[in-house]
Amino acid sequence: xxxxxxxxxxxxxxxxxxxxxxxxxxxxxxxxxxxxxxxxxxxxxxxxxxxxxxxxxxxxxxxxxxxxxxxxxxxxxxxxxxxxxxxxxxxxxxxxxxxxxxxxxxxxxxxxxxxxxxxxxxxxxxxxxxxxxxxxxxxxxxxxxxxxxxxxxxxxxxxxxxxxxxxxxxxxxxxxxxxxxxxxxxxxxxxxxxxxxxxxxxxxxxxxxxxxxxxxxxxxxxxxxxxxxxxxxxxxxx
Amino acid sequence: xxxxxxxxxxxxxxxxxxxxxxxxxxxxxxxxxxxxxxxxxxxxxxxxxxxxxxxxxxxxxxxxxxxxxxxxxxxxxxxxxx
Numbered sequence: 001x002x003x004x005x006x007x008x009x010x011x012x013x014x015x016x017x018x019x020x021x022x023x024x025x026x027x028x029x030x031x032x033x034x035x036x037x038x039x040x041x042x043x044x045x046x047x048x049x050x051x052x053x054x055x056x057x058x059x060x061x062x063x064x065x066x067x068x069x070x071x072x073x074x075x076x077x078x079x080x081x082x083x084x085x086x087x088x089x090x091x092x093x094x095x096x097x098x099x100x101x102x103x104x105x106x107x108x109x110x111x112x113x114x115x116x117x118x119x120x121x122x123x124x125x126x127x128x129x130x131x132x133x134x135x136x137x138x139x140x141x142x143x144x145x146x147x148x149x150x151x152x153x154x155x156x157x158x159x160x161x162x163x164x165x166x167x168x169x170x171x172x173x174x175x176x177x178x179x180x181x182x183x184x185x186x187x188x189x190x191x192x193x194x195x196x197x198x199x200x201x202x203x204x205x206x207x208x209x210x211x212x213x214x215x216x217x218x219x220x221x222x223x224x225x226x227x228x229x230x231x232x233x234x235x236x237x238x
Numbered sequence: 239x240x241x242x243x244x245x246x247x248x249x250x251x252x253x254x255x256x257x258x259x260x261x262x263x264x265x266x267x268x269x270x271x272x273x274x275x276x277x278x279x280x281x282x283x284x285x286x287x288x289x290x291x292x293x294x295x296x297x298x299x300x301x302x303x304x305x306x307x308x309x310x311x312x313x314x315x316x317x318x319x320x
Contacts, residue, residue: 003314067289158300165303203296210293 004168007105021102028089028102057081061205068206069213076212079119083112084205091167091197094174095190101197104168106160113159116208117152124215136217159207166200243318251309258305265298 009017039054047055061081065073073080090103102108124133137148170193177186273291277284 004310005314064289067286161307162296162300162303165306166299169306199292200296203292206289206293207296 004104004172005106019105020100021105021108024093024099025090025102025108028086028093032085032089064206065209068209069216071213071216075123076209079115079212080205080209083115083208084201087112087163087201087204088198091201092194094171094193094197100171101167103163104171106164109160109163112163112204113156116159116211117156119208120211120215123212124217127216132217133215136215155211159204163200163204166196170196243316247312247316247319251312254305254309254312258308259302262298262302265301266295269294269298 007019007021010020010023011018039050043051058077058081061077061084062073065071065076065080069076087103090101090108092101093099094101094104103112121133124136127133128136137145139148170189174186174189174193177189269291273287276287280287
């Protein structure tokens with residue numbers, strides 16, 4: 001059995017080795033990017049089916065951000081929505097035969113968590129200024145400074161390991177079952193894997209929102225008025 | 239001699255995952271039970287509750303994932319086997 005921590009090289013682009021996860025990542029970027037451009041070119045005031053579905057997705061992202069941060073979701077919509085859609089597409093790309101999800105490798109997850117880490121710093125400084133952002137490390141008292149610094153690192157590491165562990169273990173289990181019994185047996189496991197992929201994409205996006213919210217000091221804000229017409233929404237934002 | 243290291247590694251990986259998933263399993267069960275009770279008592283808060291529940295479950299699950307990663311390191315990236 002191949003080690004999930006190692007990977008082979010597909011081809012070399014000049015001196016840079018290109019691995020299969022990178023290729024899959026590029027393909028997902030291309031599909032999502034081109035799809036977004038094609039769909040958003042023909043926006044109408046009376047939306048068709050496709051536009052309605054996409055507007056619902058944007059609404060769902062907005063609702064999640066607003067519910068978590070109690071702030072206007074406009075500055076965060078692009079980042080959070082893209083993170084969710086990309087991870088969802090990456091997790092579900094294992095449904096295409098021969099494709100291994102790029103999130104099943106540590107490097108892709110580390111890059112995604114790096115984006116979140118940079119975004120927390122960026123949004124934190126933008127919302128509170130450099131001194132205000134630095135002061136958040138000394139909350140609730142200066143004695144917490146080392147712990148707060150450690151927390152910045154560990155929570156991002158746990159973000160990496162959570163996504164990696166979940167997606168990789170799904171791929172791993174399906175590989176093992178496939179080597180034991182080929183036909184039809186892995187299908188329930190693949191369905192479970194799809195559920196895990198969706199939940200993990202949702203959780204990654206929510207945790208990114210929570211981290212950015214704590215950096216911008218949104219958590220210190222007074223509690224928002226109770227959410228208007230309480231609808232029994234499903235847990236997933238998909 | 240090397241063989242013993244491999245045997246010990248496989249045992250260590252199995253024990254790490256087996257014992258390490260007990261705690262998160264109990265914790266997740268308690269969390270879901272509490273959330274279900276809360277939803278039964280207050281169905282209109284189901285949206286907020288399930289969102290919080292999912293994030294909490296992810297946090298708890300991370301402990302089990304840590305054990306899994308340690309087991310994988312022991313199996314595939316063991317520094318003591320040649």
